Amino acid sequence: MTQHTLTLAPSLMCGDFQSLAEDVRRLDSAGADQFHLDVMDGVFVPNYAMGLHDVAAVRATTTKKIDCHLMVSNPDLAVKVFAKAGADIMHVHLEATPHIARVISTMKDAGVEPGVALNPGTPAQALIPILDIIDHILIMTVNPGFAGQKYLDWVDTKITTIVELRGDRDISIGVDGAISPERIRALSAMGANTFILGTSTLFGHGDYRTALDSVRNRNAHCHR
DSSP states (O other): OOOOOOEEEEBGGGSOGGGHHHHHHHHHHHTOOEEEEEEEBSSSSSSBOOOHHHHHHHHTTOSSEEEEEEEOSOHHHHHHHHHHHTOSEEEEEGGGOSOHHHHHHHHHHTTOEEEEEEOTTSOGGGGGGGGGGOSEEEEESSOTTOSSOOOOTTHHHHHHHHHHHHTTSOOEEEEESSOOHHHHHHHHHHTOOEEEEOTTTTTTSSOHHHHHHHHHHHHGGGOO
């Protein structure tokens, strides 16, 4: 079984937009593993969020990986431009396109690590045809579009199923939405390894390093 290391990715949508670059520098020095940027078009989800200039600003500030979560209705049109702006990883929603294999191919051609995101109501089995051509899976544990929502407990069954479907494949499994320190511990035990950190764990909880170190210390046993 492939061993996946614990990856902590601050969700910059929850950060300080008035001083984004400084916030990224603080998070970088505090030990964030990579940065998660939510891109929303107001169509696929009922909200607008980060764009090309934000990705470029983060790219200019850190050498760590940038993960773009494309919550957009035409992901095939967005992949190339966000890759050019500096994305290293992309998550495209399975629900956003009938041609997911083509979009994955476009991601690979653009030099980014391909990932697929699933809304809470999308079954795990929808991943089966593409498991051999992706590097990342992002499981939404809230309905996408807004921060500060309540964790949907019934998604836990799907997380367990996806871990089983992954088997020995070298695929990172991430979870996104109301990810508290207690949730991280439980989900790590299930087999998830990448955690998108927002207001439940990181932002608004004081010193970034203290918050990140606390999560690592609580979960060291799951990712040795």
